[in-house]
Amino acid sequence: MKIHLLKKDQVVLPTAELKKIALAEEYLNNKFHTDAETLSNAEIAKTPLRSDIINFLLATFAKETHYLEIGVRHTEENFDLINATKKYSVDPGYESEINNVDFKMTSDEFFDGLRKGEFLNPEIKFDIIFIDGSHLADQVKKDISNSLDFISEEGFIVMHDCNPPTEFHASENYYYRLSPSGGYWNGTTWKAFFNARKRKDISSCCIDTDWGIGVISKTKNLGKQSTVENEFFEFNVFSQHRKESLNLISYQEFKALF
Numbered sequence: 001m002k003i004h005l006l007k008k009d010q011v012v013l014p015t016a017e018l019k020k021i022a023l024a025e026e027y028l029n030n031k032f033h034t035d036a037e038t039l040s041n042a043e044i045a046k047t048p049l050r051s052d053i054i055n056f057l058l059a060t061f062a063k064e065t066h067y068l069e070i071g072v073r074h075t076e077e078n079f080d081l082i083n084a085t086k087k088y089s090v091d092p093g094y095e096s097e098i099n100n101v102d103f104k105m106t107s108d109e110f111f112d113g114l115r116k117g118e119f120l121n122p123e124i125k126f127d128i129i130f131i132d133g134s135h136l137a138d139q140v141k142k143d144i145s146n147s148l149d150f151i152s153e154e155g156f157i158v159m160h161d162c163n164p165p166t167e168f169h170a171s172e173n174y175y176y177r178l179s180p181s182g183g184y185w186n187g188t189t190w191k192a193f194f195n196a197r198k199r200k201d202i203s204s205c206c207i208d209t210d211w212g213i214g215v216i217s218k219t220k221n222l223g224k225q226s227t228v229e230n231e232f233f234e235f236n237v238f239s240q241h242r243k244e245s246l247n248l249i250s251y252q253e254f255k256a257l258f
């Protein structure tokens with residue numbers, strides 16, 4: 001339904017003011033905005049959530065499990081819901097005043113300290129590492145690389161936000177509040193996941209729910225690597241070849257792999 005800010009014939013305003021109102025109306029009724037809103041609403045209605053998928057994977061291990069979450073923010077939204085024997089959390093606290101985590105630092109500082117033996121045991125292997133910290137491709141790529149060193153052979157990397165519905169959700173700028181995607185933002189995580197999808201030494205897929213849950217394994221066959229050519233990581237190319245770029249599958253298809 002079209003948004004009208006004023007019944008213009010009932011008010012007397014200077015032309016300059018009326019032009020601003022017309023521009024605001026155009027902005028709100030613009031197809032980029034309405035499409036992004038429709039796609040955001042479709043995404044938030046999807047189930048299962050990331051916590052369900054992580055718990056499904058944890059339940060496949062017939063042993064004690066070790067879980068690491070990179071980027072936690074509010075523990076009740078995911079971390080508290082995870083059923084692992086031992087859980088560890090890393091977050092420098094950029095987005096919340098209360099930062100109730102084990103390691104109040106960036107993921108780079110955490111992996112660096114872990115390698116140097118400053119905390120935990122450098123030989124530790126996690127069964128699942130959930131990457132949901134920085135959402136910029138360069139940092140996420142580092143998080144994937146570091147995580148591959150610290151997951152067990154049968155372990156999984158799970159990643160949030162791999163399937164941004166529009167280029168606005170996939171912008172680099174989190175702070176642009178007038179974006180057609182509104183408050184929803186996935187950043188450029190998809191690029192780091194797509195980069196991993198090209199690798200021959202790992203296998204990966206993306207579950208079509210909760211903004212795209214990427215799963216990476218060193219040993220479990222989750223599907224073939226991507227053959228999509230997108231050297232410059234262009235969003236339009238990604239969007240046109242979304243299924244193949246991500247190995248995008250339903251949760252039912254994912255569960256059938258186990």
Ligand SMILES: C[S@@+](CC[C@H](N)C(=O)[O-])C[C@H]1O[C@@H](n2cnc3c(N)ncnc32)[C@H](O)[C@@H]1O
Pocket residue numbers: 050069070071072073074077078079090091092093094095096105106107108132133134135139160
């Ligand atoms: C989207 S929130 C995490 C949400 C949470 N994982 C969930 O599922 O509800 C992103 C968090 O990542 C943290 N963060 C940002 N950059 C980071 C980095 N380089 N290393 C670790 N955490 C980071 C932020 O402080 C923020 O709390």
